[in-house]
Amino acid sequence: MPQTSIPQQIIALKDADLAMRDQLIRTGQLGEGYHPDMAQLHNHNAAVLDDIIDRIGFPTVDAVGKEASEAAWLVMQHAIGQPVFMKKCCALLEQAVLAQQANPIHLAYLTDRIAALEGKPQRYGTQFDWDENGRLSPNLYDDLASVNNRRQAIGLNSLDEQTALIRKQAARENQSPPADAAKRRQEADEWRRSVGWLA
Known part of the structure; x- marks a missing residue:
């Protein structure tokens, strides 16, 4: 895949995430626990971003541009079904913040x-x-x-x-x-x- 397509690919992950959220808001399902379609999308997005990070390193502003870097953070933040991935991203984000290559608010x-x-x-x-x-x-x-x-x-x-x-x-x-x-707390703990x- 050409390097130039990576920022657009990351932004597309974020756009799909926000579109799904908007759909769940419209149908009144956002607060009804972790919707299976949302969980599936979050896991898919995490896998795609994990592959990108393995290839190019952490998606800093210098590496992928401001919009894609912020989009990558949203994908990380929403990858709640992937503890290993989230912790990996947090460690990389901490290094990027120390190097003044990422936003401390995101961290x-x-x-x-x-x-x-x-x-x-x-x-x-x-x-x-x-x-x-x-x-x-x-x-x-x-x-x-x-x-x-x-x-x-x-x-x-x-x-x-x-x-x-x-x-x-x-x-x-x-x-x-x-x-x-x-019941919701119990289900959340079980999940x-x-x-x-x-x-």
Whole structure:
């Protein structure tokens, strides 16, 4: 495959992901657990991007351009059924951030997503889920003051401000909490065990 086609290939992965999300929003299925079509697409996209990374290295802005680099991050962020791939990407992204070749906000989101999937505290409070009161709230995090300091250091707003924005977006998209929160949590834990996030 010609090297010049790689950025377009990565962008196409992102476009397919966002189109699927829009379709699930329109049909009211986005909040109904991890939709099998979405899971299949995320796994496919992860496999394609993993092959690209093996060939060209981490898709930095210098390597593939800004749009494709951001698209690659979205694919990594959504590859929740692929723990090995996500952790590999996180390590490569950390190196790229240290070399000032990638966005530290992307690293914060990917680090937090991995922590949330493993049931560990987040460092930046970027990952949200429905709480026991039926409101979108940050997943477990370590300490609010520390979280806000880390967020500020990389140019993010406060956790309270982000929570308000997340809840507004969910309302715009007509998202609603699960009918049976306990059942949804149990199913989510079973799924995380099945793909290797939990022992």
